[in-house]
Amino acid sequence: MSDPLVLITTQVAVRTLTLNRPAALNSFTAAMHAELLAALDGAAADEAVRCVVLTGAGRGFCAGQDLSEPGMGADGQAADVEGVVERLYKPLALRIRSMPVPVIAMVNGVAAGAGANIALGCDIVMAARSASFIQAFSKIGLVPDGGGTWLLPRLVGRARAIGLAMTGDKLPAEEAQAIGLIWRCVDDAALVETTMALAARLATMSSRALAATRRILDEAMPMDYAAALGQEARVQGEMSRGADFAEGVSAFLQKRPALFKDR
Ligand code: T3D
Numbered sequence: 001m002s003d004p005l006v007l008i009t010t011q012v013a014v015r016t017l018t019l020n021r022p023a024a025l026n027s028f029t030a031a032m033h034a035e036l037l038a039a040l041d042g043a044a045a046d047e048a049v050r051c052v053v054l055t056g057a058g059r060g061f062c063a064g065q066d067l068s069e070p071g072m073g074a075d076g077q078a079a080d081v082e083g084v085v086e087r088l089y090k091p092l093a094l095r096i097r098s099m100p101v102p103v104i105a106m107v108n109g110v111a112a113g114a115g116a117n118i119a120l121g122c123d124i125v126m127a128a129r130s131a132s133f134i135q136a137f138s139k140i141g142l143v144p145d146g147g148g149t150w151l152l153p154r155l156v157g158r159a160r161a162i163g164l165a166m167t168g169d170k171l172p173a174e175e176a177q178a179i180g181l182i183w184r185c186v187d188d189a190a191l192v193e194t195t196m197a198l199a200a201r202l203a204t205m206s207s208r209a210l211a212a213t214r215r216i217l218d219e220a221m222p223m224d225y226a227a228a229l230g231q232e233a234r235v236q237g238e239m240s241r242g243a244d245f246a247e248g249v250s251a252f253l254q255k256r257p258a259l260f261k262d263r
Contacts, residue, residue: 005032013050013203024056027066041201050203055106117146125182127173206244208262
């Protein structure tokens with residue numbers, strides 16, 4: 001039997017999904033897409049999972065699309081890049097963005113092309129100091145995908161977004177943190193411990209409120225101020241009718257840790 005393309009481990013309430021094609025820097029094949037989507041669906045359906053960590057095996061996080069896959073153009077067959085992006089990358093990016101629990105990208109090494117943008121679409125990006133982010137698309141005559149056109153300008157502004165996308169230059173993790181592309185860059189040796197501590201902390205919080213926080217931040221982007229304020233009132237109403245809110249307030253008043261259960 002061949003090795004799984006996504007390794008799945010669970011520690012307490014944290015599910016870790018590890019892309020597992022290290023010899024090809026965990027670049028995406030159709031088979032790896034299928035395993036990752038199934039693993040995300042599994043985590044979403046499992047009430048015991050309260051945070052997901054996405055990482056890569058070996059020295060890389062993910063080098064984007066596997067350019068040696070049949071049908072990528074190199075084998076002389078017409079490439080169906082549009083189909084691949086529509087059928088594989090779009091559902092993956094949307095699945096991550098609609099998870100009922102927070103998703104952390106633990107970027108252990110280079111993240112290139114769609115590999116970079118799938119990481120950036122996660123809720124929180126932690127990176128090792130030796131990691132880097134590369135919008136590799138322009139180098140092979142493509143445009144950013146995996147959500148990059150939407151994410152990059154929102155994260156770092158148009159000037160940096162277009163500079164990164166046009167040059168395809170390698171952005172070291174430290175610089176990525178400095179310009180606000182990612183949450184934190186830490187020493188390589190501290191990456192797993194720091195990320196897992198954060199994941200464990202998020203796992204004790206209200207998953208329902210964290211997932212709604214992601215959703216309303218995204219939805220507020222195209223809204224005017226008044227509409228965003230209206231949306232906050234509506235979603236705050238939703239949250240306040242859940243058990244987590246009652247538990248959070250009781251725990252605060254009783255000076256004890258809250259025990260959140262909603263998803
Ligand atoms: O259908 C579609 O195409 C649409 C979807 C597009 C989404 C995309 O992601 S397009 C962008 C695709 N990705 C790239 O263009 C990045 C290609 N890789 C690189 O530029 C470099 O590998 C890196 C800068 C990421 C890392 O460089 P380095 O020097 O650290 O490693 P390396 O030696 O280049 O790579 C190590 C091995 O991984 C090597 O294999 P080998 O020679 O040891 O057998 C290399 O061929 C393999 N590898 C790396 N990236 C890919 C890959 N194999 C297939 N596809 C890759 N994307």
